[in-house]
Amino acid sequence: MPLASYALGVMEASVYAPEVFARGLPASLRVEAQPEDRTTAVPAADAAAPVLSLQGIGLSFGGVVALAEIDLSVRPGEIRAIIGPNGAGKSSLINVISGVYRADRGHVRLDGASYAQVPTQRLAHLGVARTFQNLALFKGLSVLDNVASGLAYRVRSNFAGQVLGIGRSRGEQRDFLSRADQILEFLDLTAIRHRLVGTLPYGLQKRVELARALVARPRLLLLDEPMAGMTAGEKSEMAAFVRAARDHFATTVVLIEHDVGVVMGLSDRIAVLDYGRKIADATPDEVRNDQRVIDAYLGVASNDEALSLDEGRAGI
Numbered sequence: 001m002p003l004a005s006y007a008l009g010v011m012e013a014s015v016y017a018p019e020v021f022a023r024g025l026p027a028s029l030r031v032e033a034q035p036e037d038r039t040t041a042v043p044a045a046d047a048a049a050p051v052l053s054l055q056g057i058g059l060s061f062g063g064v065v066a067l068a069e070i071d072l073s074v075r076p077g078e079i080r081a082i083i084g085p086n087g088a089g090k091s092s093l094i095n096v097i098s099g100v101y102r103a104d105r106g107h108v109r110l111d112g113a114s115y116a117q118v119p120t121q122r123l124a125h126l127g128v129a130r131t132f133q134n135l136a137l138f139k140g141l142s143v144l145d146n147v148a149s150g151l152a153y154r155v156r157s158n159f160a161g162q163v164l165g166i167g168r169s170r171g172e173q174r175d176f177l178s179r180a181d182q183i184l185e186f187l188d189l190t191a192i193r194h195r196l197v198g199t200l201p202y203g204l205q206k207r208v209e210l211a212r213a214l215v216a217r218p219r220l221l222l223l224d225e226p227m228a229g230m231t232a233g234e235k236s237e238m239a240a241f242v243r244a245a246r247d248h249f250a251t252t253v254v255l256i257e258h259d260v261g262v263v264m265g266l267s268d269r270i271a272v273l274d275y276g277r278k279i280a281d282a283t284p285d286e287v288r289n290d291q292r293v294i295d296a297y298l299g300v301a302s303n304d305e306a307l308s309l310d311e312g313r314a315g316i
C-alpha cells in the first residue's frame, strides 16, 4: 500500500464498550468503582518495572486471528508506538489494553496486577486515560466542561450536594475547574475555554480530547490515532503536545497511528504488527531499516519512499 494512504489515515467506525465513556459522564451518572477483580495480586512494582506489559496475547474473531502471541513491554516515561498495515491488529490490541476486549489468551499487567481482562470501568482509577479514534466529546458542552469531565470519576460528593451545588460538591467543582484550566493553559486552549466543542475545527477538538485525557494526570495515556484526519501542520502541533505532556507530567504514552512519519519522529520505541503478529519491536531507526518491516508494512514502497520517512518527521 502506498505510503501516502497511511499518511492520510482512514477514519473507521470502531467498536467500544459503553463503559469506556462513563468517565466522561456527569458526576451523578458516574460508574462506581467495582470490587477488586484482579486475576493475580502481585507485589508493588518498583520504579524500573514496566508500566504496562502484555504476555502472550491472542485474540480471534471467528476464524480471523486478530492477535497472536503478542508480548509487549512499556517502560515508564516512554512514548511507545504500535504501527502496522490496515487490519494488522492495532485497534484490537489497544482495546485489549483498555479492557474493551478480553483476550482469548495471555495477560495484561498493569498497576502491579495481572489481568485476563482489564476492568475498563476502572481504567481511570488505575491511572490510565485514553483518547478515541473517533472523537468522544460532549459537543454541546464547553471546552472547559468537557475537560473537567475527565475528573468525574473522582467525585465524592453525594447526589443532593451536586444538585444543590453545596458543601463538598462546591469545593470539588472548583477544584475540577481549576485543574481543567491548568491543562487548558498547558495545551494552549485557554482562549477557547468557553466555546462549545461542536463549533471547533476538528484538529482543536482532538486537542480538547487530549486535554480531557490529561486532566487526571494519568500514569499511562493511550492514544488511538491521535492525528487521524489532521492536516500536516495540526499533526506536527499535536506531536509536539504529546511529547510535552510526556516531558512535563512524566506520563507514559502508548499510541497507534497510521502516519509513519509522525511516529518515527515522536516515538522512543515502535512495535510493528502484521497479520496480528509482532514482526519488529525496536527504535525508530532500527524499525526503519528492518527488512521484514519494509517488506510487510511498507508494502510497495520503494527504497526512496522508505527514506522519505526521515523527511516525514513532524518537525519536533
Ligand SMILES: Nc1ncnc2c1ncn2[C@@H]1O[C@H](COP(=O)(O)OP(=O)(O)OP(=O)(O)O)[C@@H](O)[C@H]1O
Pocket (backbone or CB within 6 Å): 012, 015, 061, 064, 065, 066, 084, 085, 086, 087, 088, 089, 090, 091, 092, 093
Ligand atoms: N469486532 C470485530 N469483529 C470481527 N472481526 C474483527 C473485529 N475487530 C477486528 N476484526 C478483525 O481483526 C483483524 C485486526 O483488525 P484491527 O481493527 O485490530 O486492525 P488495525 O490494525 O487496527 O486496522 P486499521 O488500521 O485498518 O484500523 C482484522 O482482520 C479485522 O477485520
